[in-house]
């Protein structure tokens with residue numbers, strides 16, 4: 001049965017999309033069937049896998065706002081450039097989804113209900129969230145078994161952690177009691193700066209056992225890959241970025257093997 | 260009379276907060292009275308100026324959701340560590356403001372109406388926006404004379420520009436006909452990488468005359484300053500980051516002097 005992991009952090013630009021794509025791709029390369037769901041109106045995950053803006057293509061938006069089960073998610077799922085990796089694309093209309101769903105009964109459960117009929121086909125499902133604690137992120141946290149938090153080792157990123165953990169506790173206390181913290185992944189990590197080392201040390205103290213051993217270094221190849229519509233392991237498998245995400249995938253499998 | 264500038268880009272982590280604070284501080288250091296308005300529930304601008312979470316302190320949220328003019332913005336404005344620089348702080352409740360304002364008449368004009376009675380006291384007013392094209396950002400675009408767009412020279416950041424320009428045109432075509440593009444500011448710029456140079460060249464072609472000559476280099480002192488509650492020119496005035504933002508302030512004054 002699939003493990004559903006929300007990749008979320010309301011702080012912008014911390015590597016949510018980069019992590020969702022490259023972790024999913026590393027697991028798919030290990031022959032596991034993986035689904036990526038782009039829950040962000042910016043549609044960065046979709047664009048990074050070569051799914052450019054196409055108003056005729058159905059997306060998560062259409063499935064979310066459809067009445068009853070008119071548009072099952074299975075009709076929106078697309079194959080990608082990597083075998084075993086599948087995508088539910090996003091589009092800009094998602095920006096309005098929060099307002100359209102506001103008055104709906106069970107508005108926080110829409111994504112969970114859409115994933116229910118198809119989740120058994122995958123080993124892992126990753127939900128790439130927008131930089132906000134809005135209704136779309138809430139839908140992802142309610143659908144998920146756990147939350148993976150990419151975090152830059154910078155002061156402003158650390159500031160936001162307490163708001164995220166409060167949201168996690170609120171969701172766990174009500175809408176989704178089984179939601180766990182999968183872990184905190186340090187991204188764009190530069191261990192040469194004091195700031196980087198200090199923040200990393202503080203995090204490992206505050207969240208013992210929850211910070212991934214693997215850290216993701218700053219590596220320009222990771223920023224280049226999206227313009228070629230490929231995950232890093234197809235764009236440059238020998239890069240530091242590709243190695244780091246393969247390592248994270250191994251660590252994730254080890255953490256879940258004992259589960 | 261004040262010029263109101265919205266610092267906005269729905270792409271996360273591009274340097275909106277860093278630009279709003281350090282551009283405002285550089286102008287205040289030049290003896291101009293400047294107001295900073297933190298429109299983001301993350302409250303990064305507030306925290307970066309030493310205004311930590313304080314549930315007893317009134318914020319933009321209280322003024323926005325108050326009925327009629329119960330809480331004028333002048334009662335929320337706070338002095339900062341820098342003479343001539345004033346702040347309207349944010350708090351986490353702003354995340355709910357969009358939903359609370361949804362059913363209100365003229366919901367997009369709330370911030371404009373709050374600023375009206377106080378704007379003549381300042382030469383410049385900067386609005387730090389959240390990483391979303393939501394009702395708070397829309398309020399800022401309606402209140403503003405122009406929009407300043409911080410942009411990282413990376414592919415994913417470039418992807419989002421078209422959505423932002425479409426929003427700008429929509430706002431200009433309806434709610435705020437006088438809204439101009441103040442300019443695009445290249446942040447965390449590294450001219451050693453191909454990606455950086457390529458993206459910069461493309462932008463200057465697409466937006467002739469609209470990309471600031473000054474670029475902001477990646478400089479760790481800019482990421483350290485917020486943890487000391489100070490703008491860069493009080494934290495380390497000799498740093499590359501401080502020099503760059505002083506240069507942008509000069510360029511902004513020159514661009515507006517001819518106006």
Ligand SMILES: Nc1ncnc2c1ncn2[C@@H]1O[C@H](COP(=O)(O)OP(=O)(O)OP(=O)(O)O)[C@@H](O)[C@H]1O
Pocket residue numbers: 011012013014015016017018019040042044129130131187188189216217218219220221222223224226241269270271272390413414415416
């Ligand atoms: N380890 C890394 N090294 C270098 N660049 C990186 C790395 N991780 C991400 N990037 C780049 O940094 C930028 C921000 O990353 P990304 O878009 O994945 O963050 P995000 O959290 O999804 O942003 P948003 O909040 O807008 O959704 C992107 O341009 C991306 O290509």
Ligand SMILES: Nc1ncnc2c1ncn2[C@@H]1O[C@H](COP(=O)(O)OP(=O)(O)OP(=O)(O)O)[C@@H](O)[C@H]1O
Pocket residue numbers: 010011012013131154155156157270271272273274275276277278299301303388389390446447448475476477478479480481482483485500
């Ligand atoms: N020129 C720079 N050099 C180094 N670090 C920088 C620079 N500009 C910003 N930063 C750091 O990068 C991170 C992102 O910047 P910032 O928070 O200002 O972006 P933002 O667009 O306001 O993010 P959000 O979308 O979350 O509001 C912060 O940790 C900040 O300290």
Ligand SMILES: [Mg+2]
Pocket residue numbers: 016017018040044129130
């Ligand atoms: Mg993203």
Ligand SMILES: [Mg+2]
Pocket residue numbers: 275276277299303387388389
């Ligand atoms: Mg910000």
